[in-house]
Amino acid sequence: MDKTNDYADIHRTDLRSRPELVHKLLEEDQLCEFKRQTKFGRRKLSGKLLFLLWAMRIYVVFMLALVILEILHAFH
Amino acid sequence: MTQSTPSDPDTPASRVALAPRADGSASADSTTPSHEDTARATDRLAVEKARGNQRASALRRWTRLLWLLAGPGILVFLGENDAPSMLSYAQTGAQFGIGFFFPFIVLTFLMALVVQEMTLRLGAVTHRGHAELIFDRFGPFWGLFSMIDLLVGNFLTLVTEFIGIIAGLGFFHVRPLVSVGVALAVLLGAAMTRRYWTWERIVLALALGNGVFIPVALMIHPDWHAVGKAMLTWGPLPGGLTSQTILLIMADIGATVTPWMLFFQQGATTDKGLQPRDVPFARWDTLLGAVLALIFGLAAVLATTPLFIHGISTKNLQNVQFAQAIEPFAGHFGASLFALGLVEAGLVAAISISASSAYAFGEVTRQAHSLNRPLREAWPFYLVLFGSAIAAGGLTLVPGAPLEFIVLIVNVIATLAMPPALLFLLLLANDRAVMGDQVNGFWLNAAGIGVTCILIVCGLLFGISQVFPRVFG
Structure with a gap:
C-alpha cells in the first residue's frame, strides 16, 4: 500500500496537535520513549572474538607508545 | 518490534526492556511524542x-528526496577534510609532487566509502548511535575502550582544528583570541537552533567552502598530463619508501579514515531520522560527500606541487606557512583562498567532531542526545558539545601548550585507532540480531576486512620504521 499520499494535505504545524501523525511518520523504534525503555541485549563473545579484541587493543597501546616515544625523541 | 528477554540476546528480536510498562510491553505507541x-x-x-x-x-x-535525505554523508566527508588533513595533503604535494600519492589518496577515499556505508546502514536500521550499540552488544568493558579512543582522538583533533582556524585567520592579521571566539560563536549558534535540520543545513553551507582549494589548484596551472599518468602508473614516488613516506602515508590515511567519522555519521543518521528505505539515498549522500572531499583534497595536493617542482624545502612549514609559500605561484588571492580554506576546514570539522563526542557521550550515558532537543532538555549533550570545543579552543590560547606535539600525532593516532574501531563496526554490521536482513554481504565484508588489513599493515610498517629506521633508509 502506498501510504505516502496520505500526507499530501498535512501541514507541519498539524503535528503538534496530532500526535498520532508523529507515530505514523516515525518507526516505533525511532521514538524517544521506546529507545529509553529498550536496548539491544549483550552478545556472547566467543574465545576467538575475545582474542581478536585483545589483539587489537594491544596493537593500539603498543603503537601509541611507539608514536609518543618517537615524538619525544624528535623533540629532544 | 517484538521484545525479548535478556537471556535471549542473539535472536533477531534482541531488544530488551529496561523500564517495562505496567502491561509488560515497551511499546511507545500510546505515549505523547517528545519535542x-x-x-x-x-x-x-x-x-x-x-x-x-x-x-x-x-x-x-x-x-x-536526495536534497531532503542528504546531509550526514556529505558532512562527514567534508568534515574529515579538516585542517590537519588539508595540511597533510599540502605537505604531500609539496614533498612528493604529482605521483604515487594521487591514486593513493583515491584509494583512501574508497576505503572510507566502504566504512561509512556500514555506519549509515547501522544508523538507518537500528536508529541507535554507534557508541550505544557497542556498549549494548559488547558491554561496558569494551565500550569504554572504544570511548576512550574516540574522546581522546576527538579532543586532540579538535585542538588541531582551532590551530588551523587561528593560523588561517592569522594570514589576515586576526588575533588568535578573536579567531577562537568567532569559531566558537559559529559552533554555538549552529547548535542552538534546536533543530537538527537547521544545524545540518548551516554546516553543509559552510562545508561547501572546502571547494576554495579548487581555484587555488587551477591558479598554479597544474600539469594535467602528469596527473593522468600518476593515476595510471601509481608513480613516481621520489625517494622510494622511506620512513618519511610511511609517516605521510599514515597521515593521508588518517586524513580520510578516522574513528570519529563512524560515530558522527551513525549519530547524525539517527538524529536525522533516516529509515531503512532511505538507505539508497543515504548511499548517494555518502558517495557525493566522498567525491567532493576527494576532489577538494586532491586540489590541496595540486596547490602545493610548485614547491616540489621548484625544490623548495617544506620540512619546517607549518599551517598557514603553506599559503605564504605558494603565494609566488598562486598570487596573493590564491594564498588568501588557501588560508580561508584552512579556516573553513577547521571550523566545519570542529562543529562535526564536537557533535560526534556529544552523540557518543549521550548514547552511553543514556541521556537525551539530539540536536532536535532544546538546551534545557539535553543540557549534558550540549555541555559536552560546547565544553569540548571551548576546552580545545582555550588550549590553543595557552602559552607553552604542546600544540606542535598534538599536530604531529593527531592523524597518526587516528590511523592507529582505526583497526579496533573497524572490528566493532564489522561485527555490528554482521550482527543479525541488530541488522536483521540488512547485514553485510560477502563483498562488503571482504572490502571491510581488506581495509582493516591495510590499516594494520600501514601501522606495522610505521612501527618498524620507528624501531628499525635503517630498514627504510
Whole structure:
C-alpha cells in the first residue's frame, strides 16, 4: 500500500496537535520513549572474538607508545 | 518490534526492556511524542510528501528526496577534510609532487566509502548511535575502550582544528583570541537552533567552502598530463619508501579514515531520522560527500606541487606557512583562498567532531542526545558539545601548550585507532540480531576486512620504521 499520499494535505504545524501523525511518520523504534525503555541485549563473545579484541587493543597501546616515544625523541 | 528477554540476546528480536510498562510491553505507541519526536516527524513529513508527489517527474522527485535525505554523508566527508588533513595533503604535494600519492589518496577515499556505508546502514536500521550499540552488544568493558579512543582522538583533533582556524585567520592579521571566539560563536549558534535540520543545513553551507582549494589548484596551472599518468602508473614516488613516506602515508590515511567519522555519521543518521528505505539515498549522500572531499583534497595536493617542482624545502612549514609559500605561484588571492580554506576546514570539522563526542557521550550515558532537543532538555549533550570545543579552543590560547606535539600525532593516532574501531563496526554490521536482513554481504565484508588489513599493515610498517629506521633508509 502506498501510504505516502496520505500526507499530501498535512501541514507541519498539524503535528503538534496530532500526535498520532508523529507515530505514523516515525518507526516505533525511532521514538524517544521506546529507545529509553529498550536496548539491544549483550552478545556472547566467543574465545576467538575475545582474542581478536585483545589483539587489537594491544596493537593500539603498543603503537601509541611507539608514536609518543618517537615524538619525544624528535623533540629532544 | 517484538521484545525479548535478556537471556535471549542473539535472536533477531534482541531488544530488551529496561523500564517495562505496567502491561509488560515497551511499546511507545500510546505515549505523547517528545519535542525531539515531533521535530524528527516534521522532517519525515517532508520526505513522505516528496515520495508521494505523483505530479512531479521521477527525476524531480529523486532530486527532491536526495536534497531532503542528504546531509550526514556529505558532512562527514567534508568534515574529515579538516585542517590537519588539508595540511597533510599540502605537505604531500609539496614533498612528493604529482605521483604515487594521487591514486593513493583515491584509494583512501574508497576505503572510507566502504566504512561509512556500514555506519549509515547501522544508523538507518537500528536508529541507535554507534557508541550505544557497542556498549549494548559488547558491554561496558569494551565500550569504554572504544570511548576512550574516540574522546581522546576527538579532543586532540579538535585542538588541531582551532590551530588551523587561528593560523588561517592569522594570514589576515586576526588575533588568535578573536579567531577562537568567532569559531566558537559559529559552533554555538549552529547548535542552538534546536533543530537538527537547521544545524545540518548551516554546516553543509559552510562545508561547501572546502571547494576554495579548487581555484587555488587551477591558479598554479597544474600539469594535467602528469596527473593522468600518476593515476595510471601509481608513480613516481621520489625517494622510494622511506620512513618519511610511511609517516605521510599514515597521515593521508588518517586524513580520510578516522574513528570519529563512524560515530558522527551513525549519530547524525539517527538524529536525522533516516529509515531503512532511505538507505539508497543515504548511499548517494555518502558517495557525493566522498567525491567532493576527494576532489577538494586532491586540489590541496595540486596547490602545493610548485614547491616540489621548484625544490623548495617544506620540512619546517607549518599551517598557514603553506599559503605564504605558494603565494609566488598562486598570487596573493590564491594564498588568501588557501588560508580561508584552512579556516573553513577547521571550523566545519570542529562543529562535526564536537557533535560526534556529544552523540557518543549521550548514547552511553543514556541521556537525551539530539540536536532536535532544546538546551534545557539535553543540557549534558550540549555541555559536552560546547565544553569540548571551548576546552580545545582555550588550549590553543595557552602559552607553552604542546600544540606542535598534538599536530604531529593527531592523524597518526587516528590511523592507529582505526583497526579496533573497524572490528566493532564489522561485527555490528554482521550482527543479525541488530541488522536483521540488512547485514553485510560477502563483498562488503571482504572490502571491510581488506581495509582493516591495510590499516594494520600501514601501522606495522610505521612501527618498524620507528624501531628499525635503517630498514627504510
